[in-house]
Amino acid sequence: MAGKQPKASTAKKAAKPTGRPSSYTQDLAERVCVLIAQGDSIAKIGETEGMPDARTIFRWLAANAGGEEDDPASFRQQYMRARASRADARFERLDEIMQKVEDGRLDPAAARVMMDAIKWQSGKENAKRYGEKVQLADADGEKLPAPPPFYVMGVVPAKQGE
Numbered sequence: 322m323a324g325k326q327p328k329a330s331t332a333k334k335a336a337k338p339t340g341r342p343s344s345y346t347q348d349l350a351e352r353v354c355v356l357i358a359q360g361d362s363i364a365k366i367g368e369t370e371g372m373p374d375a376r377t378i379f380r381w382l383a384a385n386a387g388g389e390e391d392d393p394a395s396f397r398q399q400y401m402r403a404r405a406s407r408a409d410a411r412f413e414r415l416d417e418i419m420q421k422v423e424d425g426r427l428d429p430a431a432a433r434v435m436m437d438a439i440k441w442q443s444g445k446e447n448a449k450r451y452g453e454k455v456q457l458a459d460a461d462g463e464k465l466p467a468p469p470p471f472y473v474m475g476v477v478p479a480k481q482g483e
Contacts, residue, residue: 322437341372341373342377343373354403358406358409358410405447408446409450412443418436
């Protein structure tokens with residue numbers, strides 16, 4: 322029995338581990354954000370081979386992996402920039418949908434639903450660029466003037482005994 326060959330199962334242990342990556346790395350975070358900017362959802366990314374699952378990505382967001390709150394390299398900041406870029410990618414599809422309607426390849430009613438959804442999503446993901454403009458008005462519909470500037474005045478604490 323001396324001279325027995327090791328079992329195949331022990332040889333497999335030295336192989337690369339299988340499963341989804343769950344540890345945060347800057348490279349993996351950048352790959353996730355590129356896919357988001359191209360229009361993929363976190364759910365779709367989580368189903369992709371070699372990518373972390375959706376729960377892991379949401380955990381990274383909650384923990385703000387990779388940096389402090391205002392650090393541009395933090396995952397939350399990268400994610401917010403990717404979502405704003407995704408709004409642009411979504412909005413670019415409007416021309417494609419209009420062309421399909423003109424060519425008779427898409428029902429106008431279906432196109433309207435699709436376009437409304439794209440506009441709504443774009444407005445939520447990049448409100449500055451695609452959101453609704455809000456104009457304040459009084460009860461008669463008259464435009465309200467701009468509010469006066471807001472000044473912050475320093476407060477000096479009272480001295481003890483005064």
